[in-house]
Amino acid sequence: MTLLELLIAGSIFVVVMATVYAGFSSGVFGVRDIEKKIGFSTGASRVMGSINRDLRNAFIFKENQGGLSGDESGVEFFSLTDLYSGKENNLAFSRVAYTQDGEKLFRLCKTGKEALKDDSTILPEEISERAQVKFEYGYIPAGQDEIQFKDSWGRLQPGAPENDESGPYPLAVKVTLTFDGKESFERTIYLSPYPR
């Protein structure tokens, strides 16, 4: 074998190896990307479904108590939630809260008498580990037709004044879910007319 043949063979080998490496590495990253995207879509569907179901079943516990309170990163309200006991599915009187902690999104659901206890020991369940949530609260200002959104609703601190436009519930809640700071999903959930 001459030096020239050896050089050509070496070059061809390098080209083939580089192509194979490029193909495999982009393939591996491609698969990861696809898995991520599908995870975002199914995650968004699950989280939005849960928030939508809870908000659509929201109700007022009693006058001047039990409305919705929330800010950009969390919201709390009374709702009727599904309660499975044995083979039966019943609606349970519940206090539901969604809260953000870092990249994790939690849902706390206290049913029955626990819903009225501030010192309840029920722990929140994690419903997404990579979603950044943002809540905005919709209302129609007096004398206007268009819905406006603001960053908070209700009494967040004891003794703080209630929002001007309020009523215990906003007209709608806009929920924005962002995964990995890139993929965003948005919904504007109109509350049932009954709680307002």
Add this chain to the structure above:
Amino acid sequence: MAHEAQAFRLSENNRGLSLLEVMVSVGILAAGIVFVLQALSFCAKSAGVVADNVQAVFLAEDLLQRLEYEAGSTGISQQDAGDRLGKFLWSYRISADPDLKLWELKLGLNWESSRRKDNLILTTYLKNGS
């Protein structure tokens, strides 16, 4: 003489690969890799299509809830409306259904993802004041 002939036959059998053969092999390998990458790219596009479908369902639900709210508060009447939100083109038609004494709502969404045209059509009924 016999030894030389045998040595010649051996070298004929073990002559290795020519440059042409190597190039053909590389070509076949490259075609295989391209095929695999195409399949991955197709999967990535499909994932994008799924994400768009999820967005479209969210938008359709939001529109239905808004119209349900309008029916319950100010009331609705016969109308056509439509607009664009991002890549989604939506339109709806509300018409009276005299038999059911309800308003029939037909909602359509059209969008394009990865050069593929998709649509979502929903029909439901609304009642004023409900």
